[in-house]
Amino acid sequence: MKSKSKEIVFVVVGLLLVAVGFLMLRGMPEAWGGPLPYLCLGIGAGAFGWGSGELLKQRALKGDPKLEKQLEVAALDERNVALANRAKARAFDCMLYIFGALMLAFALMKADLVFILLLVGAYLLVVGISVYYYIRYDKEM
Numbered sequence: 001m002k003s004k005s006k007e008i009v010f011v012v013v014g015l016l017l018v019a020v021g022f023l024m025l026r027g028m029p030e031a032w033g034g035p036l037p038y039l040c041l042g043i044g045a046g047a048f049g050w051g052s053g054e055l056l057k058q059r060a061l062k063g064d065p066k067l068e069k070q071l072e073v074a075a076l077d078e079r080n081v082a083l084a085n086r087a088k089a090r091a092f093d094c095m096l097y098i099f100g101a102l103m104l105a106f107a108l109m110k111a112d113l114v115f116i117l118l119l120v121g122a123y124l125l126v127v128g129i130s131v132y133y134y135i136r137y138d139k140e141m
Contacts, residue, residue, distance in 0.1 A: 004058060010051030017044025092130070099123045 021040030
């Protein structure tokens with residue numbers, strides 16, 4: 001059984017960030033007019049959710065080492081890994097078309113050039129990473 005300290009830290013920090021985000025929104029919203037309160041809420045909710053989920057999983061598996069071993073084997077099973085990789089590949093293929101359509105939609109809406117260029121940069125970064133790993137894996141095999 002691994003230590004719970006990291007998960008507890010995530011739960012506490014998540015709750016603190018959510019509380020700070022709510023206080024910034026309720027106290028003086030005009031003073032915090034930017035995205036900071038929403039970032040605090042989003043990051044805090046994510047940290048709290050992950051930490052509490054891990055704590056609940058550890059608690060559920062606490063009395064059943066057989067189930068814990070079974071879940072560990074299932075996570076490392078070749079079939080499950082292959083399915084996860086295939087799902088990621090399909091999502092990546094869909095993402096390329098979605099990003100392309102979104103860039104076209106922003107250009108047709110005459111959005112600010114900065115937003116369009118940021119989106120194009122993110123698109124090219126993803127495609128560049130894909131090409132890099134394709135070449136790297138091709139050399140390994």
